[in-house]
Amino acid sequence: MTAYRDAVRTALQTLLREDERVFFMGEDVGRYGGPYAVSKGLLEEFGEDRVRDTPLCESTFVGAGIGAAIGGMRPIVEVMTVNFSLLALDQIVNNAAVMRHMSGGQFEVPIAVRMATGGGKQIAAQHSHSLENWYAHVPGIKVLAPATVQDAHDMLLAAVEDPDPVFVFEHQMLYGVEGELDTEATPPSPWKAIVRRPGTDVSLIAYGGSMHKALDAAEELAKEGVSAEVVDLRSLRPLDKETILESVRRTHRAVVIDEAWKTGSLASEISAILAEDAFYDLDAPVERVCTVEVPIPYAKHLEEAAIPQVEGIVRAAKRSMGSG
Amino acid sequence: MKLDISRDHALALLRDMIRIRRLEEKSAELYAKQKIRGFLHLYIGEEAVGVGAMHALRKDDNIVATYREHGQALVRGIPAGEIMAEMYGKANGCSGGRGGSMHLFSAERRFYGGHAIVGGGLPIAVGLALADKMKGESRVTACFFGDGATDEGEFHESLNLAALWKLPVLFLCENNKYAMGTALERHVADAEIADNPRAYGVPADSVNGMDVVAVNRSVHNEAELVRETSEPRFLELRTYRFRAHSMYDAELYRTKEEVEKHKKHDPIEGFQNRLLAEGLIEQADIDAIEADAAKEIADAVEFAEQGEWEPIEDITRHVYARDLS
Secondary structure (H helix, E strand, C coil), rough: CCEEEHHHHHHHHHHHHHHCCEEEEEEECCCCCCCCCCCCCCCHHHCCCCCCEEECCCCHHHHHHHHHEEEEEEEEEEEEEEEHHHHHHHHHHHHCCCCCCCCCCCCCCCEEEEECCCCCCCCCCCCCCCHHHHHHHCCCCCEEECCCHHHHHHHHHHEEEEEEEEEEEEEEECCCCEEEECCCCCCCCCCCEEECCCCCCCCECCCCHHHHHHHHHHHHHHHHCCCCEEEEEEEEEEHHHHHHHHHCCCCCCEEEEEEEEEECCCHHHHHHHHHHCCCCCCCCCCCCECCCCCCCCCCCHHHHHHHHHHHHHHHHHHCCCCCC | CCCCCCCHHHHHHHHHHHHHHHHHHHHHHHHHCCCCCCCCCCCCCHHHHHHHHHHHHHHHHHCEEEECCCCHHHHHCCCHHHHHHHHHHCCCCCCCCCCCCCCCCCCCCCCEEECCCCCCCCHHHHHHHHHHHHCCCCCCCEEEEEHHHHHHHHHHHHHHHHHHHCEEEEEEEEEECCCCCCCHHHCCCCCCCHEEEEEEEHHHEEEECCCCHHHHHHHHHHHHHHHHHHHEEEEEEEEECCCCCCCCCCCCCCCCHHHHHHCCCCHHHHHHHHHCCCCCCCCHCCCCCHHHHHHHHHHHHHHHHCCCCCCCCCCCCCCCCCCCC
């Protein structure tokens, strides 16, 4: 069994070993070993040239990553958390996402940016955001959300190999989670959703940290005779509409789980896709389980109440079944 | 003081300044005729900066510029026709009509834009220099930006990072005394712009940006020092924009008298007169340059007029390496 953080580190090591264009930079990724202990030992193995501790200047070190990517390197940039990535939004939205287009296809930006996301650790409003949907809104960038140990490894490899800017969101509650890691197997396409648990009555559509809650909810529902299917979105841009629609056309019911606030969320986007393309297949209104519209509170009971939990998913699935 | 410059070099500098002036005048005219739309920022008055600097850099050096970049692009070798076609929005423009006036690009000439978020090009320049340093290249990344950019956090962050990591960036501040419509003394606490880089340990100097020879010499010296040391340096080029900030600007923030006063120091007229007075060139040389420039610009307009519009079916091109839609 391998921990999620170790799977990310294994991928980083592979990338740094196999491609001299690859380098890794971010705040405290070197001597500190990474704020989530992801990059422990990398500085010692690869040296200060390729594992770079940056000053606290998100906009400029992300921008420098973009410049280095245009200049022929394959930078992996860690922005400690999505909360700090807001300081780099100018570089991401105004440069990384548009450079290829604005230059008529002359320049590409093969940068991979990793960051932690989500709440659940009682670190309050400024450290608990889930803003993946902000990124998934923007054409020109791609967004991945690995929920499993295997994906944490495989998706980073795919992000670095990709010729476009790829943003990888790692839910902060997952770093300690353990799972199987096979570094030899051919990974499935990172841009496709995967059915993690097949079912026939209702589709639970989730990603990242919430995906595990959806699996737990499916287990609960099974005890009550409800067969729930769990769809792990994996890629948030592009969204794999086919797999989502294929699942809902079979189950005729959908619950979308998203740790973002409901208003303007990816859950909203998926609901709209279902309304557009699966309207006549639905036997019940689409349910959304999202974060309560409040900055994430510090107090444990309030934080738990704010973000999606297993019970809430179970309730939503039952409502969808007409028994909630 | 006599100019220490060869006739050929003098003619080359003069020629490029005149080419830019005529391109810009024609652009303004075509804007009035609605051939060019969107934002259009003219370089008129600032030609000595672009020409002096671009002539001092090597072909292999990287250039990052601002939204007022027609001059640098032209001197870098992007054909006037491709620049004009880009401003028309035609498919034969240097960015395929996707960028427009503010986003001129040329991969083969290492011309990395055309950046229209003030200060946003600086981190890109730092990254290009980082890539070169890691690959062991000896090239310089020259990064142009205005005095307004010095207000931005990215300016200070980029100076710090370039100094900390010893990256070969030449920071070129085109100080035209206005951040759009806000005068220098109204947008910075310390109007001595070169104090900023010095605070980060980046050697900095200032030069009269209306004097093409002085600019050329200073940029040459600075660029070679960056190349030699592989460390950043900073040069402030003191210049003045004769035209409005963009075509939408009513210029309420400065007086006509102020503009007229600066126009007396026209970089082209001043240089021409000096060259004539010193006998380095004759009126016939100027006439020949003007005739060539007139033809070049007329041909450029023709090239743009003849260009095709990109088919709307292709609209999602250039978003990703492979179309995802």
